[in-house]
Every structure is written in structure tokens, then in C-alpha cells.
Amino acid sequence: MGTRAKERLSDLPQPPETGFIGRSRELLVLERQLRPQSNQARWALIRGQGGEGKTALAVEYARWQVRSGQTRRAAFVSVEQHSSAEAVLDALGRQLVPDYSVTAYPDIDQALQPIERALREQPTLLILDNLESLLPRTTDPTAPAALVETTADSLAAILALAARLYPLGENRLLLTSRETLPAPFAADQQRHKLQLHEIHRLAREDAIALIEQALAQTSGAPSDAQREPIEALIETVQGHARTLALLAPSLRALGVAATRERLTALMEEMERQHPGEREHSLYASVALSLARLAPEVRERARVLGVFQGSVHPEVLRVMMDWEQAQVTELAQGLVATGLATPGPYDHLALNPALCPYLLRGLDGEERAGLARLPQLRGLRGRNRLILQAPGVKGRHYKPTSRFLSTKAS
Numbered sequence: 001m002g003t004r005a006k007e008r009l010s011d012l013p014q015p016p017e018t019g020f021i022g023r024s025r026e027l028l029v030l031e032r033q034l035r036p037q038s039n040q041a042r043w044a045l046i047r048g049q050g051g052e053g054k055t056a057l058a059v060e061y062a063r064w065q066v067r068s069g070q071t072r073r074a075a076f077v078s079v080e081q082h083s084s085a086e087a088v089l090d091a092l093g094r095q096l097v098p099d100y101s102v103t104a105y106p107d108i109d110q111a112l113q114p115i116e117r118a119l120r121e122q123p124t125l126l127i128l129d130n131l132e133s134l135l136p137r138t139t140d141p142t143a144p145a146a147l148v149e150t151t152a153d154s155l156a157a158i159l160a161l162a163a164r165l166y167p168l169g170e171n172r173l174l175l176t177s178r179e180t181l182p183a184p185f186a187a188d189q190q191r192h193k194l195q196l197h198e199i200h201r202l203a204r205e206d207a208i209a210l211i212e213q214a215l216a217q218t219s220g221a222p223s224d225a226q227r228e229p230i231e232a233l234i235e236t237v238q239g240h241a242r243t244l245a246l247l248a249p250s251l252r253a254l255g256v257a258a259t260r261e262r263l264t265a266l267m268e269e270m271e272r273q274h275p276g277e278r279e280h281s282l283y284a285s286v287a288l289s290l291a292r293l294a295p296e297v298r299e300r301a302r303v304l305g306v307f308q309g310s311v312h313p314e315v316l317r318v319m320m321d322w323e324q325a326q327v328t329e330l331a332q333g334l335v336a337t338g339l340a341t342p343g344p345y346d347h348l349a350l351n352p353a354l355c356p357y358l359l360r361g362l363d364g365e366e367r368a369g370l371a372r373l374p375q376l377r378g379l380r381g382r383n384r385l386i387l388q389a390p391g392v393k394g395r396h397y398k399p400t401s402r403f404l405s406t407k408a409s
């Protein structure tokens with residue numbers, strides 16, 4: 001790519017190592033909706049589970065739009081790193097205006113002027129990534145009030161800035177978030193629906209292509225005999241893009257079947273090597289979303305440590321003897337924070353790292369208590385539990401662990 005084209009893509013993250021794969025339907029929907037002459041408001045939100053591929057999709061869309069001349073350039077800001085309106089402005093300015101620095105201006109209004117001029121002159125696609133990192137955790141009574149207020153203010157200021165900039169000239173705005181957004185972007189429910197793009201697991205063929213690409217770098221195209229283990233791996237990780245991408249080195253070193261068998265150990269290893277880094281550790285990615293659950297819901301979620309892959313809320317209700325409202329609240333919380341996706345027959349497809357991550361947090365007594373629950377007998381199929389039940393002593397054993405005694409009185 002020539003230097004001029006690179007400049008027009010400015011701070012866009014690099015495409016995935018395997019090259020961007022699939023998502024053609026999502027790209028077309030975005031294209032239709034964000035077309036300059038379209039009557040819709042020219043913004044869209046890509047929402048989905050952590051690691052499902054929101055950023056990758058937004059970046060691919062931007063590259064395509066610049067390459068095909070539909071937009072002159074793209075500017076990309078992650079609000080996880082640039083978490084105040086000034087920082088966002090500075091990051092945008094540096095991509096759009098030569099030698100820009102927000103500190104060179106006495107106030108925001110003046111700092112905005114050269115950016116607004118640039119945006120009027122050159123149609124630009126603005127991307128604000130990771131908006132969920134600024135959404136206030138209003139339900140978390142343990143968060144310091146000052147912190148909650150600051151993030152709420154920052155989010156409002158950044159969204160107001162975006163709402164002011166994208167209508168200029170022929171600009172468009174693309175947002176990504178694990179969670180849905182507050183005003184002004186959620187003002188009109190009907191419109192919001194049109195502008196909300198939920199992305200889910202990779203399509204089966206795309207997930208296969210991703211694995212094939214990863215393998216091709218060492219061993220050439222996989223043989224037909226590998227097709228079965230590849231499909232089994234995709235099912236185990238629910239076609240989750242980040243999981244498949246991060247498993248690439250192991251796929252090459254160990255092969256497909258061994259990678260699937262060692263999945264939990266590999267996730268542990270990622271966290272050991274990249275503690276707390278959402279892009280390199282699946283546990284870190286899950287921890288970010290778990291931290292956004294209300295504390296009592298987070299406590300209830302811990303029991304998911306003994307499940308694998310998916311869960312039916314009704315099974316949870318019976319198993320834990322919870323009220324319907326408690327199960328519903330948990331299910332809604334998991335979906336809203338991007339830890340689960342509703343599947344057919346009310347099953348929740350869980351982020352593939354969620355169960356192993358939560359299992360680490362259950363101590364021996366808690367695991368044993370759960371294993372002894374009489375309601376668990378006979379659970380099969382999609383509600384697989386991974387507990388090894390120790391011998392049951394006494395029919396009336398009642399587990400005492402915290403989440404087992406949360407039934408509303």
C-alpha cells in the first residue's frame with residue numbers, strides 16, 4: 001500500500017494475522033446503512049461479546065471504504081486508551097491535522113476548529129472503539145462515587161463530541177461496544193435498532209477458514225482427516241474469533257486435537273504471559289465484562305464455573321433453587337455485558353473462557369458442595385458439568401458456600 005493510502009488509514013489497527021475472514025453480510029449491512037446518500041443517521045454501533053470481532057470488523061470496513069474511495073480517510077480512537085474528551089480530540093487531531101496537539105489551544109472550542117475544518121473538507125469515517133470501557137457501573141455500590149461520576153461525565157463528553165463531529169460534511173461514525181449505549185445515541189428506540197449491529201460467533205465455514213489459515217503458515221492446507229477435529233474445536237469454543245486467533249500458535253505446534261484437549265491449560269498460559277491484557281489473554285477479556293456485572297449478579301455467576309460452553313437458565317434455577325427473577329437477572333446481565341449470547345431453546349451460549357475462568361475461583365469446598373447437589377444427577381448433553389463428584393456422604397448434605405444460599409427469603 002502506498003504512503004498516501006497509509007496516511008488516509010492513519011491509526012487503524014493492523015488486520016488480523018490470518019487476514020480478515022468472512023463477515024461479508026455484516027460488511028454489506030454497514031455499507032448500506034452508512035452510505036453517504038442514505039437517509040439514515042450516518043452512524044452505527046457494532047455490539048457483541050468480548051473478542052467476537054467488533055474491532056476487526058470496524059477496521060476492515062474502514063479499509064474497504066478507503067480503498068474503494070467511498071470515504072477519503074479513516075480516523076480510529078480507542079476510548080479505553082483515550083478516555084477523556086480532550087484525549088479523544090487530541091488523538092483525532094493528530095490523525096486529521098498536521099502537527100496537531102490539543103494542548104496548543106486555550107480551550108476545547110478553539111481546539112475543535114482545525115478538526116472541524118478538516119472534516120468538512122475531507123469525508124472521513126470516524127471510529128470510536130471500546131465504548132463499554134466508559135459506561136458507568138451505576139449498579140456497583142463498591143465503586144467509588146467519584147470514579148463513577150468521572151466515567152459518566154467522560155462518556156457523555158465523548159459522545160457529545162462525536163455527535164457534533166460526524167454530521168459535518170460527509171463524515172460517518174462507527175462505534176463499537178460490548179454493551180448498548182446511552183443517550184444521545186440510544187434516543188430513538190426504532191432508529192437505534194436500525195443502527196445496532198449485533199455480531200455473533202463466526203460462521204462455521206469462516207471459523208474453518210481461520211484455522212486453515214493459521215495452520216497453512218507451517219504445515220500447508222489441512223487434510224480431510226483434520227476436518228473432524230477442526231469442527232470439534234470450533235464447537236468447543238463456540239466459533240469465538242479471539243479464542244481461535246489466540247490458539248493459532250498452539251494449533252501449529254500441537255495440532256488441532258491436542259489444542260482442544262489442552263484448552264484450559266492454554267488459557268492459563270495466556271494469562272500467565274499476558275496478565276490483564278484483553279487482546280492476548282482470554283481470561284483478561286472475560287474479567288473485564290465480569291467486572292461490569294452488579295456484585296450480587298457476579299456472585300451468582302460464579303456457579304457457571306462448573307458448566308462448559310452453554311447453560312439453560314431453567315437448569316440453573318432448579319439446580320440452585322433460585323427464584324425465577326434471580327436467574328433472569330443473571331441471564332440478562334451476562335447477555336448485556338457480552339459474556340453470553342442467547343441461543344435456540346433459550347440456551348445461553350457462554351464465552352468460551354467464562355467457565356474455566358470462573359472454575360479457578362471456586363475453592364475445593366464449593367466444588368464439592370456443587371457436585372453433591374442431588375438436582376445435578378441426570379444432567380447431560382448441552383448442560384455438561386465438569387465436576388468430578390466426590391462420594392456423597394449423607395442424603396441431607398446442604399452446601400454452605402455463598403452462592404448456594406442466595407435464595408430470596
Ligand SMILES: Nc1ncnc2c1ncn2[C@@H]1O[C@H](COP(=O)(O)OP(=O)(O)OP(=O)(O)O)[C@@H](O)[C@H]1O
Nearest residue numbers: 016019020021050051052053054055056241242245
Ligand atoms: N473476521 C475475522 N477474521 C479473522 N480474524 C478475526 C476476525 N474477527 C476477529 N478476528 C480475530 O479475533 C481477535 C479478536 O477480535 P476483536 O479484537 O475484533 O474483538 P472485539 O470484539 O473487538 O473484542 P473486545 O470486546 O475485547 O474489544 C482479533 O485480534 C483477530 O485476530
Ligand SMILES: [Mg+2]
Nearest residue numbers: 054055129130
Ligand atoms: Mg475490540
